[in-house]
Amino acid sequence: MSDAPNRQPMTDGLLSALIDRLGTDHVVTDTSDMVPYVQEQRRLYSGRALAVVLPACTDDVAFIVEQCREHGVNIVPQGGNTGLVGGGVPHDSVVVALGRMNRIRDIDPTNATLTVEAGCILQVVQDAARDAGRLFPLSLAAEGSCQIGGNLATNAGGINVLRYGNARDLVLGLEVVLADGRVMNGLTALRKNNTGYDMKQLFIGSEGTLGIITAAVLKLFPLPRGTATALVGCDSPHQILALYDQLRSQLSDTLTAFELLPHFAMDAVLTHVQGTRAPFDQDYASYALIELTTPDADLDLNARLESALADAFENDVIRDAVIATSSTQSQALWRLRESVAEAQIAEGASIKHDISVPVSRLADFIEKADAACRSILPECRICAFGHVGDGNLHYNVSQPCDMDADAFIDLTPRFNRAVHDLVADMNGSISAEHGIGISKRTELRRYQDPVALAMMERIKTALDPQGLFNPGKLL
Ligand SMILES: Cc1cc2nc3c(=O)[nH]c(=O)nc-3n(C[C@H](O)[C@H](O)[C@H](O)COP(=O)(O)OP(=O)(O)OC[C@H]3O[C@@H](n4cnc5c(N)ncnc54)[C@H](O)[C@@H]3O)c2cc1C
Incomplete structure (x- = not known):
């Protein structure tokens, strides 16, 4: 599919129709007021909006879509604008920012469902579930x-995918405004529903290219009543993988998170992030942050984790371990993991890959990818961290300490080729989280199965024949 079609500028007719419907406060046209909507956080991507419109309800969204279609103006749906791949950045489009659509429409603890509008902040959704005694x-x-x-829209992942799945797995129903202005009302709260194609799944992960999600029915789970957190030190990613395998068998679904940090990441965090403390007296090549949770208040998770880690220690799988004895200690361990991105920035320029491979291939992947990257630039520093249980790595390459950052970034195509070719060889994905947006469009064309790509293009044409929604993204 080609780049964004050349469409019409904002006309007075469109502007006054939008203002009549939404009011002047909710149609932003001042350039400086539009700044937060036209660039993403890291400022790697920025663009230009014809206007930013703030609908209050689904009918408003349908009205905006009809008007923009009639006037030949493109639309970029936008949420919190925290995406990191340029997907929500407009290029001479109208931005439909959904933040005012933030009502919790319904909560049904017995059905374990929550119906929310698309503009609800994720934390507000989590809090609403917790207030109802659910997760x-x-x-x-x-x-x-x-x-x-x-x-x-990005099928987000995060730290609990191992136990609960991606965003895709957490949805029962969706309400979506289509490119012709009609509303697909798929807000069903059913666990069983075999009525043909599962239309909602088309829109999940479609990055705003097929429709505007206006509401969703989300799945809820029992609240955890017990948690155990540990950090372990190992000699290699192979040991980390062996530990994961053992814990998955012994601890089953109580294993909620299993995150990998290499020595480089731990060192960078301890060097650059204030208030962090070394967890062990000595350094290790690889670390795993492990969390167990259970809704069973009587289950002693610390004892189970301690026993499993003792087995691992006896079998020479791990070298050291610390189990948190308080929530403060648990938070301190999580801080080590959550500060990796921040610490890596302090280490200079980095070339990032967000990949997944089958879990069983993860350690092999790291070994081979490290060798491939070092053959390009022997002094590069590799920061491969992430979600072991999902086979998902943020395989980031940091610049050598004494190299010019621009000269390093110029090597991006070579690193991308090396890492992504290896991912393809292992039947992995070049985009495990975050989506394609602008940043990985070319790589998608290179690595996606051509039949699947052709089907994606046909779906886009069928649902959005005028190319109204988020042109130039994903496809
Ligand atoms: C610090 C940080 C940590 C992150 N960690 C993770 C992580 O662990 N896992 C992960 O998967 N991602 C992560 N992300 C990226 C992630 O994609 C986003 O944080 C989040 O899922 C995007 O939500 P948003 O509301 O900000 O969407 P935006 O950035 O506003 O939009 C993202 C895309 O979705 C589209 N879109 C937005 N709203 C709608 C809608 N209502 N209907 C249709 N399309 C829409 C946009 O057009 C765009 O293409 C992280 C980002 C940051 C900044």
Whole structure:
């Protein structure tokens, strides 16, 4: 599919129709007021909006879509604008920002469902579930500002995928405004529903290219009543994988998170992030942060984790371990993991890959990818961290200490080729989280199965024949 079609500028007719409907306060045209909507957080991507419109309800969204279609103006749906791949950045489009659509429409603890509008902040959704004595398990570092509509549009992952799945697995129903202005009312709260194609799944992960998600029915789970957190030190990613395998068998679904940190990441965090403390007296090549949770208040998770780690120690799988004895200690361990991205920035420029491979291939992947990257630049520093249980790594390459950052970034195509070719060889994915947006469009064309790609293009044409929604993204 080609780049964004050349469409019409904003006309007085369109502007006055939008203002008549939404009021001047909710149609932003001042350039400086539009700044937060036209660039993403890291400022890697920025663009230009014809206007930013703030609908209050689904009918408003349908009205905006009809008007923009009539006037030949493109639309970029936007949530919290925390995406990192340029997907929500407009290029001479109208931005439909969903933040005012933030009502919790319904909560049904017995059915274990929550019906929310797309503009609800993820943390607000989590809190609403907790207030009803339930868990909404989607959790990621941007949860204080990203919106559930954006989470669904990008099929967000996060730290609990191992136990609960991606955003895709947490949805029972969706309401979506289509490119012709009609509303697909799929807000069913059913666990069983075999009535043909599962239309909602088309929109989840579609990055705003097929429709505007306006509401969703989300699945809830029992609240955890017990938690255990540990950090372990190992000699290699192979040992980390062996530990994961053992814990998954011994601890089953209580294993909620299993995160990998290499020595480089731990060192960078301890060097650059204030208030962090070394967990062990000596350094290890690889670390795993492990969390167990259970809704059973009588289950002694610390004892189970201690016993499993003792087995691992006896079998020479791990070298050291610390189990948190308080929630403060648990938070301190999580801080080590959650500060990796921040610490890596302090280490200079980095070339990032967000990949997944089958879990069983993860350690092999790291070994081979490290060798491939070092053959390009022997002094590069590799920061492969992430969600072992999902086979998902943030395989980031940091610049050598004494290299010019621009010269390093110029090597991006070579690193991308090396890492993504290896991912393809292992039947993995070049985009495990975050989506394709602008940043991985070319790589998608290179690595996606051509039949699947052709089907995606046909679906886009069928649902959005004028190319109204989010042109130039994903496809
Ligand atoms: C600090 C940080 C940590 C992160 N951690 C993770 C992580 O662990 N896992 C992960 O998967 N991602 C992570 N992300 C990226 C992640 O994609 C977003 O944080 C989040 O899911 C996007 O939500 P948003 O509301 O900000 O969407 P936006 O950034 O506003 O939009 C993202 C995309 O979705 C589309 N979109 C937004 N709302 C709608 C809607 N209502 N209907 C249709 N399309 C829509 C946009 O057009 C755009 O293409 C992280 C980002 C940051 C900044």
